[in-house]
Amino acid sequence: MSEPFWKTKTLAEMTEVEWESLCDGCGKCCVISLEDADTAELYLTDVACKLFDSGACQCGDYANRKKLVPDCVKLTPKNVPKLDWLPKTCGYRLVSEGRDLFWWHPLVSGNRETVHAAKASVRGKTRPEGRLKIPGLMKRITKWPQPAESPPPKRVAKVKTPPRRRPKPE
Ligand code: SF4
Numbered sequence: 001m002s003e004p005f006w007k008t009k010t011l012a013e014m015t016e017v018e019w020e021s022l023c024d025g026c027g028k029c030c031v032i033s034l035e036d037a038d039t040a041e042l043y044l045t046d047v048a049c050k051l052f053d054s055g056a057c058q059c060g061d062y063a064n065r066k067k068l069v070p071d072c073v074k075l076t077p078k079n080v081p082k083l084d085w086l087p088k089t090c091g092y093r094l095v096s097e098g099r100d101l102f103w104w105h106p107l108v109s110g111n112r113e114t115v116h117a118a119k120a121s122v123r124g125k126t127r128p129e130g131r132l133k134i135p136g137l138m139k140r141i142t143k144w145p146q147p148a149e150s151p152p153p154k155r156v157a158k159v160k161t162p163p164r165r166r167p168k169p170e
């Protein structure tokens with residue numbers, strides 16, 4: 001079997017469809033992070049961009065995002081290696097660092113739900129930014145869970161065969 005495209009192509013070599021499919025839908029890049037000015041350490045909050053649809057875990061208007069949120073950063077093959085605020089699990093970051101995608105990435109699992117099942121996403125756990133300023137945001141710093149390292153073991157259903165009925169003697 002041939003290798004999947006994310007293992008053989010660079011970000012710049014991908015088609016538009018391949019590029020878009022590299023997003024696992026975690027939503028973490030739409031969550032506001034704060035940087036410690038002294039240590040440059042990043043802290044994720046549970047406050048998301050005003051356009052983020054928390055229930056769907058995606059941008060509420062992806063096509064018009066730059067118009068509606070001018071400081072939304074459009075990912076490109078050029079800027080991905082420089083964006084240190086992208087989560088370490090981000091599909092673009094992983095490929096740009098020459099690493100493989102995780103088991104829960106929809107391209108690997110074939111299922112868009114596994115990113116949520118693995119606790120790698122922020123679905124349903126964010127609140128909109130509203131008017132929060134830095135002190136308010138600092139109170140919203142959140143320790144997001146570490147995604148599960150491997151898929152849960154498959155449940156094997158036990159089939160009980162009913163006892164055979166003996167035919168009644170005639
Ligand atoms: S962090 Fe990366 S993988 Fe996650 S939603 Fe953003 S672009 Fe997609």
Ligand code: SF4
Nearest residue numbers: 030049052059065072
């Ligand atoms: S505009 Fe959309 S893609 Fe950009 S940060 Fe906001 S929710 Fe995310």
